[in-house]
Amino acid sequence: MKKTWKDEVEEKSFINGELIETLLEKNNNPSDSEFDLVMEKAKRQERLSIDDVSILLNSDQEDRVNKIFSLAKDIKERVYGNRVVLFAPLYIGNKCTNSCTYCGFKVTNDIMRKSLSLDEVQHEVEALVDEGHKRVIMVYGTHPDYPAEYIKDTVKKAYTVKKGKGEIRRVNINASPMDEEDYKIVKEAGIGTYQIFQETYHEETYKKVHPRGEKSNFKWRLFGLSRAMKAGIDDVGIGALFGLYKWKFEVMGLMQHVEHLESNFGVGPHTISFPRLNEATGSKKDPEFIVGDMELKRIIAILRLAVPYTGLILTARENAELRRECMTLGVSQIDAGTQIELQGYSKKKEEQDLSKEQFKIGDTRSLDEVMGELMSSGFTPSFCTACYRLGRTGEHFMEFSKPGFIHHFCTPNAILTLAEYLEDYAGEETKAVGYSLIFEQIEKSELLPEVKETLKLKLEKVKKGERDLYY
Incomplete structure (x- = not known):
């Protein structure tokens, strides 16, 4: 029988709030030796x-x-x-049955509701491809209009779009928790990471900010990614919305979620996100739990030490200056050229309209602007999707990444996808900066000599029009 969010989740919650509070109290004033021992372990x-x-x-x-x-x-x-891996969020539908206190899409808000048709999905993807994107995360509201079949169809449509020399090669998902059978349907579309944010791991707060709808069931959501992994989805993404409860508690909750996935499935989350509560239509903020900029930086850095091989995603909720400051603290993925209004890419929306968006975004720069700044700061922007298409996912990805072998794949693949962008989409100034960075990186990298030579040959092929070359 098909299970729904209304069914009782029999598993005991793996979030032990009492243990979290006990540990935070026990280690309230750690000694230098205790701190040093943890830092040595992290090293x-x-x-x-x-x-x-x-x-x-x-x-x-x-x-x-x-x-x-x-x-x-x-x-x-x-x-x-x-x-630094780059992607764009693509909102597919904003219909919702939930009444989350912090969200602009909650059912009680009188806003324009829309679900994209397959033709409209194509137009949005074409607009994203025109900018140079290769990776998207498709975002769906919680509503009967977004069953597994609809998600599958919209993902498959995104993969069919080819425009010029561009295409979307990786579609990740941010959608409601499902039962195992529905996850299997979605998996058929060839998705990448399935992302579900618990929002807050503090159950009492969770109930307060999710008063009605599917999302009101704490455990149905908590075990959502466990069901996804049972259904065969290799890569999952977790996250907390910082600002709903005490930030230290939420970090500990994220870590208990990591431990649960590792102990039950042999591999933790592929990514962790840490968005902060932003302004939204009809939203409420509790001043007691507001997370400052320095606290956000500490969250990022501590997560990088805690889970060194997990992707950390910093979103465009944050302004450009703060994102710039956070890049050296462990961030591995960001979105760029972000639009969160439905059909925002095809309509080339320049001004935000909170009556049509889930929340206010802080970084409204174009993809090319973000790319240019990253490269000027010495970062290599990457649109690489090779690992997912070659089966280097889930536990297999960790087998490659933990010994450090991933450098031999990711560095040259990042360079090749950057060269595609420079040839097909970049302005002249960005292109000049990009190729200067590429050749500097090749010379300074620890790549094997034979890899350097083949990489240079592949770069010449990219310049001559070949695409999708990877290791």
């Missing part, structure tokens, strides 16, 4: 325990925070190099 790129994380969370002293920042930068460079 070895071991996955930290929640006990370890509580020590880092309670290390508020400026010198300790700076040490955490420095080590986070070092670990990010060791694991990911200077690469």
Whole structure:
């Protein structure tokens, strides 16, 4: 029988709020030796325990925070190099049955509701391809109009779009929790990561901010990604909406979620996101739980130390200046050229309209502007999707990434996708900066000599019009 959110979830919640509070209290004032032991463990790129994380969370002293920042930068460079993966969110429908207190799409808001047709999906994808995007995350509201078949059809439509030399090669999903059979249907479309944010891991707060609708069932959502992995989806993404409850508790909740996935499925989340509560139509904020910029930076850096091989996503909710400051703290993925109004890409919306959007975004720069700044700062923007298409996902991805072998795939693949962008979409100034960076990276990289030579040959093929070359 098909299960729904109204069915009782028999599993016991793996979020132990009492343990979280106990650890935060026990390690309220960690000694230098306790802090140093955790930092040594992090330097070895071991996955930290929640006990370890509580020590880092309670290390508020400026010198300790700076040490955490420095080590986070070092670990990010060791694991990911200077690469930053780029993507765009694509909102497919904003119909919703929930009444989340913080969301502009909640059912009680009188806003324009729309679900994209397959033709409209094509127009949005064409607009994204015209900008140079290769990766999207498709976002769906919680509503009967968005069953598994609809998600499958819209994803398959996105993959069929070819325009010029461009295409979307990776479609991730942000949608409601499903039962196992529905996840299998969605998986047939060839999706990448399935992303579900718990929003808050504090159950009492969760019930308060989700008073009605499917999302009101804490455990149905909590075990949503477990069902996805049982259904065969390799990569999943977790996240918390910081600003609903105490930020240290939420980080510990994320870590308990990591532990649950690792112990039950042999691999943790592919990505972790940490959006902050932003202005939205009819939204409410509790001033007690507002997360400041420095606290956000600490969240990012501590997560990088805690889960060194997990992707960390910093979204356009944050303004350009803050995103610039956070890039060295462990971030591995960002969105760019972001539009969150339905049909915002095809209509080339320049002004935000909160009556038509889920929340206010902070970074409204174009993809080309973000690309130019990243490269000028020494980062290599990447649209690479090779691992997913070659089966290097889930546990197999960790087999490659943990020993460091991933550099031999990711660095050259990032460079090749960057060259595609430079040839097909970049302005002249961006193109010049990009190729200067590419050749500098090749010379400075630890790539094997034979890989450097084949990479240079592949770059020449890209310049001559060949596309989708990868290792």
